[in-house]
Amino acid sequence: MDCEALKEAVISGKFREIQALVRAALDRGASAQDILDNALVPAMEEVGRRFSASEIFLPEMMVSAKMMQMALDVLKPILSSGHVKTRGKFAIGTIKDDLHDIGKDIVISMMQGAGFEVEDLGVDCPPERFIEAIERGNRIIGISAILTTVLPNIGKAIKAIEEKGLRDKVKILIGGVATSFHIAKETGADSYCKDAVEGVLKTKEFSVLYEDN
Amino acid sequence: MLIVAERINSSRKRIANAISERDASFIQTEALVQAKAGSDYIDVNAGSFRDEAECLKWLVDVVQDVTDIPLCLDSANPDALSRVIPVVKKPPMINSINLKPSRLEPILPLVVDYKAKVIALCESESIMAATTDAKIDIAAGLVEKVTARGIPLDDLYIDPLIFPLATNSRSALASLEAIERIRKEFPGVHTICGLTNVSHGLPNRKLVNRTFLITALARGLDSAILDPSDKELYSALKAALIILGQDEYCLEYIHAYREGRLG
Numbered sequence: 055m056d057c058e059a060l061k062e063a064v065i066s067g068k069f070r071e072i073q074a075l076v077r078a079a080l081d082r083g084a085s086a087q088d089i090l091d092n093a094l095v096p097a098m099e100e101v102g103r104r105f106s107a108s109e110i111f112l113p114e115m116m117v118s119a120k121m122m123q124m125a126l127d128v129l130k131p132i133l134s135s136g137h138v139k140t141r142g143k144f145a146i147g148t149i150k151d152d153l154h155d156i157g158k159d160i161v162i163s164m165m166q167g168a169g170f171e172v173e174d175l176g177v178d179c180p181p182e183r184f185i186e187a188i189e190r191g192n193r194i195i196g197i198s199a200i201l202t203t204v205l206p207n208i209g210k211a212i213k214a215i216e217e218k219g220l221r222d223k224v225k226i227l228i229g230g231v232a233t234s235f236h237i238a239k240e241t242g243a244d245s246y247c248k249d250a251v252e253g254v255l256k257t258k259e260f261s262v263l264y265e266d267n
Numbered sequence: 268m269l270i271v272a273e274r275i276n277s278s279r280k281r282i283a284n285a286i287s288e289r290d291a292s293f294i295q296t297e298a299l300v301q302a303k304a305g306s307d308y309i310d311v312n313a314g315s316f317r318d319e320a321e322c323l324k325w326l327v328d329v330v331q332d333v334t335d336i337p338l339c340l341d342s343a344n345p346d347a348l349s350r351v352i353p354v355v356k357k358p359p360m361i362n363s364i365n366l367k368p369s370r371l372e373p374i375l376p377l378v379v380d381y382k383a384k385v386i387a388l389c390e391s392e393s394i395m396a397a398t399t400d401a402k403i404d405i406a407a408g409l410v411e412k413v414t415a416r417g418i419p420l421d422d423l424y425i426d427p428l429i430f431p432l433a434t435n436s437r438s439a440l441a442s443l444e445a446i447e448r449i450r451k452e453f454p455g456v457h458t459i460c461g462l463t464n465v466s467h468g469l470p471n472r473k474l475v476n477r478t479f480l481i482t483a484l485a486r487g488l489d490s491a492i493l494d495p496s497d498k499e500l501y502s503a504l505k506a507a508l509i510i511l512g513q514d515e516y517c518l519e520y521i522h523a524y525r526e527g528r529l530g
Contacts, residue, residue, distance in 0.1 A: 111470055112469070113433045116434055154395065155395075156430065201343075202314060
Protein backbone atom coordinates (compact mmCIF):
# COMPACT_ATOMS: atom_id res chain seq x y z
CA MET A 55 0.00 0.00 0.00
CA ASP A 56 2.75 2.40 1.00
CA CYS A 57 4.71 1.45 -2.08
CA GLU A 58 1.76 2.21 -4.35
CA ALA A 59 1.26 5.62 -2.74
CA LEU A 60 4.95 6.39 -3.02
CA LYS A 61 5.07 5.30 -6.61
CA GLU A 62 2.09 7.51 -7.39
CA ALA A 63 3.73 10.46 -5.61
CA VAL A 64 6.89 10.15 -7.73
CA ILE A 65 4.90 9.83 -10.93
CA SER A 66 2.68 12.82 -10.16
CA GLY A 67 5.55 15.06 -9.11
CA LYS A 68 4.63 15.78 -5.48
CA PHE A 69 8.17 16.85 -4.70
CA ARG A 70 7.35 18.75 -1.52
CA GLU A 71 5.93 15.61 0.08
CA ILE A 72 8.24 12.85 -1.06
CA GLN A 73 10.65 12.76 1.86
CA ALA A 74 7.85 12.74 4.42
CA LEU A 75 6.14 9.91 2.52
CA VAL A 76 9.34 7.85 2.48
CA ARG A 77 9.83 8.39 6.23
CA ALA A 78 6.22 7.46 6.91
CA ALA A 79 6.61 4.24 4.91
CA LEU A 80 9.75 3.37 6.89
CA ASP A 81 7.96 4.12 10.18
CA ARG A 82 5.23 1.70 9.21
CA GLY A 83 7.81 -1.02 8.73
CA ALA A 84 8.62 -1.03 5.01
CA SER A 85 12.27 -1.84 4.31
CA ALA A 86 14.44 0.62 2.44
CA GLN A 87 15.23 -1.95 -0.24
CA ASP A 88 11.51 -2.66 -0.65
CA ILE A 89 10.79 1.05 -1.14
CA LEU A 90 13.55 1.28 -3.70
CA ASP A 91 12.65 -1.87 -5.65
CA ASN A 92 8.87 -1.72 -5.46
CA ALA A 93 8.13 2.00 -5.46
CA LEU A 94 10.92 4.23 -6.69
CA VAL A 95 12.46 2.21 -9.53
CA PRO A 96 9.09 1.15 -11.02
CA ALA A 97 7.90 4.77 -10.71
CA MET A 98 10.86 6.00 -12.75
CA GLU A 99 10.25 3.29 -15.33
CA GLU A 100 6.68 4.45 -15.69
CA VAL A 101 7.77 8.11 -15.93
CA GLY A 102 10.23 7.16 -18.67
CA ARG A 103 7.52 5.28 -20.54
CA ARG A 104 5.15 8.24 -20.34
CA PHE A 105 7.84 10.65 -21.54
CA SER A 106 8.69 8.41 -24.51
CA ALA A 107 5.01 8.23 -25.37
CA SER A 108 4.78 12.07 -25.20
CA GLU A 109 2.22 11.80 -22.41
CA ILE A 110 4.26 14.04 -20.12
CA PHE A 111 6.67 16.94 -20.69
CA LEU A 112 10.37 17.26 -19.89
CA PRO A 113 9.97 19.22 -16.60
CA GLU A 114 7.60 16.52 -15.34
CA MET A 115 10.25 13.87 -15.99
CA MET A 116 12.94 16.07 -14.42
CA VAL A 117 10.97 16.58 -11.23
CA SER A 118 10.43 12.82 -10.87
CA ALA A 119 14.17 12.20 -11.29
CA LYS A 120 14.84 14.88 -8.69
CA MET A 121 12.35 13.21 -6.32
CA MET A 122 14.18 9.92 -6.76
CA GLN A 123 17.31 11.66 -5.46
CA MET A 124 15.39 13.21 -2.55
CA ALA A 125 14.01 9.78 -1.62
CA LEU A 126 17.46 8.21 -1.85
CA ASP A 127 18.83 10.90 0.47
CA VAL A 128 16.47 9.53 3.11
CA LEU A 129 17.11 5.88 2.30
CA LYS A 130 20.88 5.84 1.84
CA PRO A 131 21.86 6.11 5.53
CA ILE A 132 19.57 3.16 6.22
CA LEU A 133 20.61 0.94 3.36
CA SER A 134 23.85 -0.51 4.71
CA SER A 135 26.30 -0.26 1.85
CA GLY A 136 26.63 -4.06 1.57
CA HIS A 137 22.96 -4.32 0.74
CA VAL A 138 22.55 -1.56 -1.79
CA LYS A 139 22.13 -3.13 -5.17
CA THR A 140 23.32 -0.81 -7.89
CA ARG A 141 22.77 -1.74 -11.47
CA GLY A 142 26.31 -1.03 -12.60
CA LYS A 143 28.62 1.81 -13.42
CA PHE A 144 28.01 4.34 -16.15
CA ALA A 145 30.14 7.34 -17.10
CA ILE A 146 29.10 10.16 -19.42
CA GLY A 147 30.73 13.28 -20.82
CA THR A 148 30.19 15.84 -23.56
CA ILE A 149 32.78 15.45 -26.32
CA LYS A 150 35.81 17.71 -26.79
CA ASP A 151 35.11 21.25 -28.06
CA ASP A 152 31.45 21.05 -27.00
CA LEU A 153 30.42 22.78 -23.77
CA HIS A 154 26.73 21.81 -23.69
CA ASP A 155 25.79 20.14 -20.43
CA ILE A 156 22.00 20.15 -20.24
CA GLY A 157 21.34 16.94 -22.20
CA LYS A 158 24.16 15.16 -20.41
CA ASP A 159 22.75 16.24 -17.04
CA ILE A 160 19.27 14.97 -17.94
CA VAL A 161 20.81 11.58 -18.76
CA ILE A 162 22.67 11.61 -15.42
CA SER A 163 19.45 12.28 -13.48
CA MET A 164 17.59 9.54 -15.30
CA MET A 165 20.43 7.01 -14.92
CA GLN A 166 20.67 7.69 -11.19
CA GLY A 167 16.91 7.37 -11.02
CA ALA A 168 17.21 3.96 -12.66
CA GLY A 169 19.71 2.83 -10.01
CA PHE A 170 23.00 3.19 -11.84
CA GLU A 171 26.14 4.50 -10.24
CA VAL A 172 26.97 7.46 -12.49
CA GLU A 173 30.22 9.27 -13.06
CA ASP A 174 29.98 12.74 -14.62
CA LEU A 175 32.99 13.39 -16.84
CA GLY A 176 31.93 16.97 -17.53
CA VAL A 177 32.06 18.84 -20.85
CA ASP A 178 34.80 19.33 -23.46
CA CYS A 179 36.14 15.80 -22.74
CA PRO A 180 39.35 14.80 -24.50
CA PRO A 181 39.78 11.08 -25.34
CA GLU A 182 41.95 10.52 -22.24
CA ARG A 183 39.07 11.38 -19.94
CA PHE A 184 36.96 8.55 -21.40
CA ILE A 185 39.95 6.20 -21.29
CA GLU A 186 40.54 6.96 -17.61
CA ALA A 187 36.86 6.36 -16.88
CA ILE A 188 37.12 2.92 -18.48
CA GLU A 189 40.27 2.22 -16.50
CA ARG A 190 38.34 3.09 -13.34
CA GLY A 191 35.91 0.27 -14.11
CA ASN A 192 33.08 1.96 -16.00
CA ARG A 193 31.77 -0.54 -18.51
CA ILE A 194 29.23 1.66 -20.25
CA ILE A 195 30.24 5.07 -21.57
CA GLY A 196 27.96 7.82 -22.85
CA ILE A 197 29.21 10.49 -25.23
CA SER A 198 27.08 13.60 -25.79
CA ALA A 199 27.37 15.98 -28.76
CA ILE A 200 25.21 18.99 -29.57
CA LEU A 201 27.38 20.77 -32.16
CA THR A 202 27.75 19.15 -35.58
CA THR A 203 31.27 20.56 -35.80
CA VAL A 204 32.49 18.26 -32.98
CA LEU A 205 31.33 14.98 -34.52
CA PRO A 206 34.82 14.03 -35.78
CA ASN A 207 35.97 14.17 -32.14
CA ILE A 208 33.64 11.27 -31.26
CA GLY A 209 35.40 9.10 -33.85
CA LYS A 210 38.77 10.22 -32.48
CA ALA A 211 37.81 9.35 -28.89
CA ILE A 212 36.59 5.89 -29.88
CA LYS A 213 39.74 5.32 -31.93
CA ALA A 214 41.88 6.29 -28.93
CA ILE A 215 39.94 3.81 -26.77
CA GLU A 216 40.65 1.11 -29.38
CA GLU A 217 44.33 1.98 -29.51
CA LYS A 218 44.54 1.58 -25.74
CA GLY A 219 43.19 -1.95 -26.17
CA LEU A 220 40.06 -1.11 -24.16
CA ARG A 221 37.38 -1.20 -26.85
CA ASP A 222 36.12 -4.71 -26.03
CA LYS A 223 35.82 -3.80 -22.36
CA VAL A 224 33.07 -1.20 -22.89
CA LYS A 225 29.86 -0.40 -24.65
CA ILE A 226 29.74 3.14 -26.04
CA LEU A 227 26.47 5.01 -26.41
CA ILE A 228 26.14 8.34 -28.19
CA GLY A 229 23.38 10.94 -27.96
CA GLY A 230 22.57 14.63 -28.36
CA VAL A 231 21.02 16.52 -31.29
CA ALA A 232 24.12 16.30 -33.49
CA THR A 233 24.12 12.49 -33.36
CA SER A 234 22.16 9.78 -35.18
CA PHE A 235 22.20 6.05 -36.03
CA HIS A 236 24.33 7.02 -38.98
CA ILE A 237 26.86 8.84 -36.79
CA ALA A 238 26.98 5.85 -34.40
CA LYS A 239 27.89 3.61 -37.32
CA GLU A 240 30.39 6.08 -38.76
CA THR A 241 32.22 6.66 -35.47
CA GLY A 242 32.17 3.04 -34.30
CA ALA A 243 29.89 3.59 -31.30
CA ASP A 244 27.75 0.64 -30.17
CA SER A 245 24.48 2.50 -30.23
CA TYR A 246 22.68 5.81 -30.68
CA CYS A 247 20.11 6.99 -28.11
CA LYS A 248 17.46 9.45 -29.21
CA ASP A 249 16.80 10.68 -25.66
CA ALA A 250 17.61 10.03 -21.99
CA VAL A 251 14.91 7.42 -21.63
CA GLU A 252 16.36 5.39 -24.50
CA GLY A 253 19.79 5.86 -22.94
CA VAL A 254 18.54 4.26 -19.73
CA LEU A 255 16.90 1.35 -21.60
CA LYS A 256 20.02 0.62 -23.65
CA THR A 257 22.28 0.91 -20.61
CA LYS A 258 20.07 -1.60 -18.81
CA GLU A 259 20.37 -4.00 -21.75
CA PHE A 260 24.14 -3.65 -21.99
CA SER A 261 24.64 -3.82 -18.23
CA VAL A 262 23.30 -7.38 -18.24
CA LEU A 263 26.50 -8.32 -20.09
CA TYR A 264 28.58 -7.16 -17.15
CA GLU A 265 26.44 -8.43 -14.29
CA ASP A 266 29.04 -10.92 -13.09
CA ASN A 267 31.89 -8.40 -13.02
CA MET B 268 14.92 47.39 -32.31
CA LEU B 269 16.99 45.30 -34.69
CA ILE B 270 15.57 42.07 -36.10
CA VAL B 271 17.71 39.26 -37.47
CA ALA B 272 15.53 36.88 -39.46
CA GLU B 273 16.35 33.30 -38.52
CA ARG B 274 14.69 30.95 -40.98
CA ILE B 275 17.54 30.21 -43.44
CA ASN B 276 19.32 27.83 -41.08
CA SER B 277 20.67 24.43 -42.09
CA SER B 278 19.58 22.89 -38.78
CA ARG B 279 16.07 23.05 -40.29
CA LYS B 280 15.54 20.01 -42.45
CA ARG B 281 13.86 21.79 -45.36
CA ILE B 282 16.63 24.35 -45.57
CA ALA B 283 19.30 21.62 -45.44
CA ASN B 284 17.55 19.82 -48.32
CA ALA B 285 17.32 23.03 -50.34
CA ILE B 286 21.05 23.63 -49.82
CA SER B 287 21.97 20.04 -50.81
CA GLU B 288 19.83 20.27 -53.93
CA ARG B 289 20.88 23.85 -54.66
CA ASP B 290 17.19 24.79 -54.79
CA ALA B 291 17.66 28.56 -55.17
CA SER B 292 13.99 29.41 -55.48
CA PHE B 293 13.13 27.79 -52.13
CA ILE B 294 15.82 29.81 -50.36
CA GLN B 295 14.82 33.00 -52.17
CA THR B 296 11.20 32.56 -51.13
CA GLU B 297 12.33 32.15 -47.50
CA ALA B 298 14.38 35.35 -47.84
CA LEU B 299 11.56 37.34 -49.42
CA VAL B 300 8.92 36.22 -46.92
CA GLN B 301 11.14 37.40 -44.09
CA ALA B 302 12.14 40.61 -45.87
CA LYS B 303 8.51 41.50 -46.39
CA ALA B 304 7.57 40.67 -42.79
CA GLY B 305 10.21 43.05 -41.43
CA SER B 306 13.92 42.12 -41.15
CA ASP B 307 16.99 44.27 -40.57
CA TYR B 308 19.36 41.37 -41.31
CA ILE B 309 18.72 37.99 -42.88
CA ASP B 310 20.65 35.20 -41.18
CA VAL B 311 22.26 32.56 -43.42
CA ASN B 312 23.60 29.33 -41.90
CA ALA B 313 25.15 26.28 -43.54
CA GLY B 314 26.77 24.98 -40.35
CA SER B 315 25.57 21.39 -40.73
CA PHE B 316 27.48 20.90 -43.99
CA ARG B 317 31.02 19.62 -44.26
CA ASP B 318 31.70 21.98 -47.16
CA GLU B 319 30.26 24.82 -45.09
CA ALA B 320 32.16 27.63 -46.85
CA GLU B 321 30.96 26.59 -50.29
CA CYS B 322 27.34 26.14 -49.13
CA LEU B 323 27.34 29.44 -47.24
CA LYS B 324 28.72 31.28 -50.25
CA TRP B 325 25.95 29.80 -52.38
CA LEU B 326 23.35 30.98 -49.83
CA VAL B 327 24.82 34.48 -49.83
CA ASP B 328 24.75 34.71 -53.65
CA VAL B 329 21.21 33.37 -53.88
CA VAL B 330 19.79 35.67 -51.19
CA GLN B 331 21.60 38.76 -52.47
CA ASP B 332 20.05 38.18 -55.89
CA VAL B 333 16.57 38.92 -54.53
CA THR B 334 16.98 41.38 -51.66
CA ASP B 335 19.11 44.34 -50.55
CA ILE B 336 18.65 43.57 -46.87
CA PRO B 337 22.09 42.96 -45.35
CA LEU B 338 23.09 39.48 -44.29
CA CYS B 339 23.99 37.94 -40.98
CA LEU B 340 26.71 35.35 -41.65
CA ASP B 341 25.98 32.57 -39.17
CA SER B 342 29.05 30.41 -38.66
CA ALA B 343 31.40 29.39 -35.87
CA ASN B 344 34.06 28.62 -38.43
CA PRO B 345 36.58 31.46 -39.04
CA ASP B 346 37.80 29.85 -42.23
CA ALA B 347 34.32 29.67 -43.78
CA LEU B 348 33.62 33.28 -42.73
CA SER B 349 36.85 34.60 -44.24
CA ARG B 350 36.12 32.86 -47.52
CA VAL B 351 32.53 34.06 -47.77
CA ILE B 352 32.70 37.62 -46.45
CA PRO B 353 34.39 39.08 -49.59
CA VAL B 354 31.30 38.35 -51.71
CA VAL B 355 28.89 40.09 -49.33
CA LYS B 356 27.62 43.33 -50.88
CA LYS B 357 26.61 45.27 -47.75
CA PRO B 358 28.44 45.37 -44.42
CA PRO B 359 27.19 42.18 -42.73
CA MET B 360 26.64 41.04 -39.20
CA ILE B 361 28.77 38.10 -38.05
CA ASN B 362 27.08 35.44 -35.92
CA SER B 363 29.19 34.78 -33.88
CA ILE B 364 32.28 35.05 -31.72
CA ASN B 365 32.87 34.00 -28.12
CA LEU B 366 35.86 34.40 -25.79
CA LYS B 367 37.64 31.37 -27.23
CA PRO B 368 40.87 32.70 -28.78
CA SER B 369 40.71 30.21 -31.66
CA ARG B 370 37.43 31.77 -32.73
CA LEU B 371 37.86 35.36 -31.52
CA GLU B 372 41.32 36.08 -32.92
CA PRO B 373 40.69 35.15 -36.57
CA ILE B 374 37.17 36.65 -36.70
CA LEU B 375 37.79 40.11 -35.16
CA PRO B 376 40.00 41.26 -38.09
CA LEU B 377 37.09 40.41 -40.44
CA VAL B 378 34.78 42.57 -38.32
CA VAL B 379 37.26 45.46 -38.64
CA ASP B 380 38.02 45.03 -42.35
CA TYR B 381 34.41 44.68 -43.46
CA LYS B 382 32.92 47.17 -40.97
CA ALA B 383 30.68 44.40 -39.77
CA LYS B 384 28.51 44.15 -36.70
CA VAL B 385 29.24 41.14 -34.53
CA ILE B 386 27.26 38.90 -32.19
CA ALA B 387 29.29 37.77 -29.17
CA LEU B 388 28.15 34.84 -27.05
CA CYS B 389 28.70 34.64 -23.30
CA GLU B 390 30.92 31.58 -23.72
CA SER B 391 34.56 31.11 -22.82
CA GLU B 392 37.10 28.38 -23.47
CA SER B 393 35.57 26.35 -20.67
CA ILE B 394 31.97 27.42 -20.01
CA MET B 395 28.66 28.48 -21.48
CA ALA B 396 27.73 31.02 -18.83
CA ALA B 397 24.59 29.98 -16.97
CA THR B 398 24.55 32.35 -13.98
CA THR B 399 24.14 36.11 -14.21
CA ASP B 400 27.58 36.75 -12.71
CA ALA B 401 29.30 34.37 -15.14
CA LYS B 402 27.51 36.02 -18.06
CA ILE B 403 28.63 39.49 -16.90
CA ASP B 404 32.24 38.33 -16.43
CA ILE B 405 32.40 37.01 -19.97
CA ALA B 406 30.59 40.07 -21.36
CA ALA B 407 33.30 42.23 -19.74
CA GLY B 408 35.98 40.14 -21.45
CA LEU B 409 34.21 40.43 -24.80
CA VAL B 410 33.87 44.22 -24.48
CA GLU B 411 37.58 44.47 -23.69
CA LYS B 412 38.70 42.29 -26.62
CA VAL B 413 36.43 44.01 -29.11
CA THR B 414 37.24 47.59 -28.10
CA ALA B 415 40.97 46.77 -28.08
CA ARG B 416 40.65 46.28 -31.84
CA GLY B 417 39.00 49.68 -32.22
CA ILE B 418 35.58 48.21 -33.02
CA PRO B 419 32.85 50.64 -31.86
CA LEU B 420 30.66 49.33 -29.03
CA ASP B 421 27.68 50.15 -31.23
CA ASP B 422 28.71 47.25 -33.46
CA LEU B 423 28.81 44.72 -30.61
CA TYR B 424 25.73 42.59 -29.86
CA ILE B 425 26.15 40.48 -26.74
CA ASP B 426 24.09 37.30 -26.48
CA PRO B 427 23.68 36.40 -22.78
CA LEU B 428 22.72 32.80 -23.77
CA ILE B 429 19.26 31.48 -23.11
CA PHE B 430 18.81 28.01 -21.60
CA PRO B 431 15.70 25.84 -21.34
CA LEU B 432 13.29 26.48 -18.50
CA ALA B 433 12.39 22.80 -18.60
CA THR B 434 15.62 21.83 -16.86
CA ASN B 435 16.12 24.93 -14.71
CA SER B 436 13.16 27.10 -13.74
CA ARG B 437 15.41 30.11 -13.11
CA SER B 438 17.46 29.99 -16.31
CA ALA B 439 15.49 32.74 -18.06
CA LEU B 440 15.75 34.96 -15.00
CA ALA B 441 19.56 34.72 -15.14
CA SER B 442 19.50 35.86 -18.78
CA LEU B 443 17.06 38.70 -18.09
CA GLU B 444 19.20 40.00 -15.22
CA ALA B 445 22.26 39.79 -17.45
CA ILE B 446 20.53 41.83 -20.18
CA GLU B 447 19.75 44.56 -17.68
CA ARG B 448 23.25 44.58 -16.19
CA ILE B 449 25.05 44.54 -19.56
CA ARG B 450 23.07 47.62 -20.53
CA LYS B 451 23.99 49.40 -17.30
CA GLU B 452 27.60 48.29 -16.97
CA PHE B 453 28.66 48.61 -20.61
CA PRO B 454 26.71 51.60 -21.96
CA GLY B 455 26.40 51.56 -25.73
CA VAL B 456 26.63 47.80 -26.13
CA HIS B 457 23.64 46.01 -27.64
CA THR B 458 22.07 42.79 -26.41
CA ILE B 459 20.62 40.11 -28.64
CA CYS B 460 19.30 36.57 -28.29
CA GLY B 461 17.38 33.80 -29.96
CA LEU B 462 14.04 32.85 -28.47
CA THR B 463 13.55 29.16 -29.11
CA ASN B 464 15.89 27.63 -26.50
CA VAL B 465 13.86 28.96 -23.61
CA SER B 466 10.83 26.77 -24.38
CA HIS B 467 12.60 23.48 -25.15
CA GLY B 468 10.62 20.58 -23.70
CA LEU B 469 7.51 22.64 -22.91
CA PRO B 470 4.05 22.60 -24.49
CA ASN B 471 2.88 25.58 -26.58
CA ARG B 472 6.43 26.74 -27.20
CA LYS B 473 5.52 29.80 -29.25
CA LEU B 474 3.58 31.27 -26.35
CA VAL B 475 6.63 30.93 -24.10
CA ASN B 476 9.02 32.32 -26.76
CA ARG B 477 6.87 35.36 -27.36
CA THR B 478 6.32 36.08 -23.68
CA PHE B 479 10.05 35.75 -23.09
CA LEU B 480 10.73 38.28 -25.85
CA ILE B 481 8.39 40.84 -24.32
CA THR B 482 9.88 40.33 -20.85
CA ALA B 483 13.40 40.71 -22.26
CA LEU B 484 12.47 43.89 -24.13
CA ALA B 485 11.23 45.34 -20.87
CA ARG B 486 14.66 44.61 -19.36
CA GLY B 487 16.48 46.35 -22.20
CA LEU B 488 16.96 43.79 -24.98
CA ASP B 489 17.30 45.81 -28.18
CA SER B 490 17.68 43.15 -30.86
CA ALA B 491 16.58 39.58 -31.44
CA ILE B 492 17.03 36.62 -33.74
CA LEU B 493 13.53 35.51 -34.64
CA ASP B 494 11.06 34.69 -37.40
CA PRO B 495 9.41 38.00 -38.35
CA SER B 496 6.82 36.17 -40.44
CA ASP B 497 5.38 34.65 -37.25
CA LYS B 498 2.45 37.05 -37.04
CA GLU B 499 1.60 36.55 -33.38
CA LEU B 500 5.21 37.08 -32.39
CA TYR B 501 5.66 40.12 -34.61
CA SER B 502 2.42 41.71 -33.37
CA ALA B 503 3.39 41.22 -29.74
CA LEU B 504 6.79 42.77 -30.49
CA LYS B 505 5.28 45.84 -32.16
CA ALA B 506 2.83 46.34 -29.32
CA ALA B 507 5.60 45.98 -26.74
CA LEU B 508 7.65 48.68 -28.49
CA ILE B 509 4.87 51.26 -28.20
CA ILE B 510 4.39 50.37 -24.55
CA LEU B 511 8.11 50.73 -23.86
CA GLY B 512 8.26 54.16 -25.51
CA GLN B 513 10.38 52.98 -28.43
CA ASP B 514 7.99 53.87 -31.23
CA GLU B 515 7.37 57.63 -31.35
CA TYR B 516 3.76 58.57 -31.91
CA CYS B 517 3.15 54.82 -32.37
CA LEU B 518 3.74 55.36 -36.08
CA GLU B 519 5.49 52.06 -36.77
CA TYR B 520 2.77 50.16 -34.98
CA ILE B 521 0.08 51.88 -37.03
CA HIS B 522 2.07 51.37 -40.23
CA ALA B 523 2.42 47.63 -39.52
CA TYR B 524 -1.32 47.49 -38.87
CA ARG B 525 -2.14 49.14 -42.22
CA GLU B 526 0.11 46.67 -43.98
CA GLY B 527 -1.77 43.79 -42.40
CA ARG B 528 1.24 42.63 -40.43
CA LEU B 529 -0.44 42.67 -37.02
CA GLY B 530 -2.41 39.54 -36.11
